[in-house]
Amino acid sequence: MATSTRSNAGTKGVARAVREQQIVDAACRAFGESGFAATSVADIAEAAGISKPLIYNYFGSKEGLYAACLHHAAGTLTAEIERTAASGTVGLARAIVTLDGMFRTLEPQPWIWRLVNDSTAAREGAIGAELAKYEQRIFTFGHDGVAELMQLAGNDDARDLSAMHAAWESTFRALVTWWLDHPGETPEQMTQRCVRLFSTVFGQIDTSALTAP
Amino acid sequence: MATSTRSNAGTKGVARAVREQQIVDAACRAFGESGFAATSVADIAEAAGISKPLIYNYFGSKEGLYAACLHHAAGTLTAEIERTAASGTVGLARAIVTLDGMFRTLEPQPWIWRLVNDSTAAREGAIGAELAKYEQRIFTFGHDGVAELMQLAGNDDARDLSAMHAAWESTFRALVTWWLDHPGETPEQMTQRCVRLFSTVFGQIDTSALTAP
DNA sequence: CTGATATGACTCACGAGTAAGTTACCACAG
DNA sequence: CTGTGGTAACTTACTCGTGAGTCATATCAG
Numbered sequence: 308m309a310t311s312t313r314s315n316a317g318t319k320g321v322a323r324a325v326r327e328q329q330i331v332d333a334a335c336r337a338f339g340e341s342g343f344a345a346t347s348v349a350d351i352a353e354a355a356g357i358s359k360p361l362i363y364n365y366f367g368s369k370e371g372l373y374a375a376c377l378h379h380a381a382g383t384l385t386a387e388i389e390r391t392a393a394s395g396t397v398g399l400a401r402a403i404v405t406l407d408g409m410f411r412t413l414e415p416q417p418w419i420w421r422l423v424n425d426s427t428a429a430r431e432g433a434i435g436a437e438l439a440k441y442e443q444r445i446f447t448f449g450h451d452g453v454a455e456l457m458q459l460a461g462n463d464d465a466r467d468l469s470a471m472h473a474a475w476e477s478t479f480r481a482l483v484t485w486w487l488d489h490p491g492e493t494p495e496q497m498t499q500r501c502v503r504l505f506s507t508v509f510g511q512i513d514t515s516a517l518t519a520p
Numbered sequence: 521m522a523t524s525t526r527s528n529a530g531t532k533g534v535a536r537a538v539r540e541q542q543i544v545d546a547a548c549r550a551f552g553e554s555g556f557a558a559t560s561v562a563d564i565a566e567a568a569g570i571s572k573p574l575i576y577n578y579f580g581s582k583e584g585l586y587a588a589c590l591h592h593a594a595g596t597l598t599a600e601i602e603r604t605a606a607s608g609t610v611g612l613a614r615a616i617v618t619l620d621g622m623f624r625t626l627e628p629q630p631w632i633w634r635l636v637n638d639s640t641a642a643r644e645g646a647i648g649a650e651l652a653k654y655e656q657r658i659f660t661f662g663h664d665g666v667a668e669l670m671q672l673a674g675n676d677d678a679r680d681l682s683a684m685h686a687a688w689e690s691t692f693r694a695l696v697t698w699w700l701d702h703p704g705e706t707p708e709q710m711t712q713r714c715v716r717l718f719s720t721v722f723g724q725i726d727t728s729a730l731t732a733p
Numbered sequence: 734c735t736g737a738t739a740t741g742a743c744t745c746a747c748g749a750g751t752a753a754g755t756t757a758c759c760a761c762a763g
Numbered sequence: 764c765t766g767t768g769g770t771a772a773c774t775t776a777c778t779c780g781t782g783a784g785t786c787a788t789a790t791c792a793g
Contacts, residue, residue: 481690507673
């Protein structure tokens with residue numbers, strides 16, 4: 308009676324690797340749904356069913372935890388992009404295949420999209436490093452496709468290419484975001500929508516790469 | 521000696537309307553350069569050369585001050601868009617003219633762009649109302665242009681239109697943002713760049729609407 | 734003397750990060 | 764098969780800085 312009841316300290320004995328994964332899962336969802344700045348470490352601890360100091364024990368800081376989430380989420384997305392890129396499709400069909408893969412990857416865990424694109428997290432230290440690594444891996448894919456288009460049109464200005472690439476990446480993000488904002492639409496439906504939209508702008512598109520998977 | 525020296529309280533006697541404008545100007549710059557969340561009211565007071573309580577006297581809260589900034593900035597931008605829209609240009613040329621007007625408007629005060637597009641400000645209360653008003657005024661212009669393009673292509677699906685509109689607005693934002701990220705490029709140069717980029721995607725464009733002003 | 738303009742010095746809530754202690758489990762000596 | 768000590772997992776209850784918002788007061792024009 309003299310000492311307070313320390314309800315269940317140490318009784319769970321979950322292995323560190325397992326616990327870390329549980330925490331990262333809960334944190335990805337919380338950060339992704341509310342943004343970095345608006346999410347407190349206490350919120351995440353509660354969602355993960357553990358206490359705050361355990362997070363600091365394992366991840367060092369709020370930034371450290373976010374970097375771990377970023378590593379997980381960005382790894383998932385880049386792996387998917389690299390997978391579709393390896394399929395050998397080219398031109399606009401490749402853009403469609405990449406979007407299709409993104410919709411399918413995001414469907415069971417849509418929150419990681421906002422996690423990767425969150426602007427409320429400072430681009431410094433571990434977070435900045437993780438983001439830079441991610442962007443470096445992504446950069447080439449979009450860049451090559453846009454360069455191909457520009458060369459076909461006879462434009463080899465480097466800054467034109469840079470601006471066009473920015474416009475393309477932004478369009479890609481807009482389409483994904485639009486889809487996330489319209490739940491109930493399946494990845495298949497959204498991919499077909501993208502095919503229609505691209506056809507409106509660019510004319511007929513070869514969609515044979517989509518039928519197989 | 522007994523009472524502390526209250527250096528210069530009330531000695532300036534600047535009229536409220538004037539002071540409010542000074543504060544809004546300083547706040548627009550501070551919010552636009554650092555974002556809503558990362559800017560403290562004390563920072564703004566210092567930049568404006570006055571003290572914190574005066575801001576609360578005139579604007580009630582940090583949100584109130586931000587809403588006033590938004591009213592000023594979004595008003596400037598929508599006025600410019602409505603001006604170019606009234607010139608009667610249509611199709612892709614209208615998109616170019618609108619971008620051109622945006623570059624010229626933003627050149628002397630580039631920070632208001634980020635102010636209007638800041639995601640760290642909550643979309644509630646006065647801020648949400650101001651943003652909604654702004655978006656409502658903007659919506660029609662982009663929407664009509666996109667609808668025209670879609671009809672020409674024989675696509676009248678409402679959701680396709682919605683997604684295409686989102687893609688267009690995103691591209692517009694990306695081009696403006698790219699320009700802001702590449703200082704030293706004049707509005708004229710950037711407009712010509714946009715003409716080249718649009719030509720790459722859509723083919724030849726009528727630029728006669730640009731030569732006059 | 735009244736009201737508008739203005740400020741120094743506070744309060745207070747919130748959230749990141751920490752100190753110190755608690756419990757369970759396991760390896761190993763006797 | 765029993766004590767016993769080391770360690771990993773875990774918690775409660777704090778500190779402490781920061782920034783939004785407030786109060787009481789000061790100055791001056793009309």
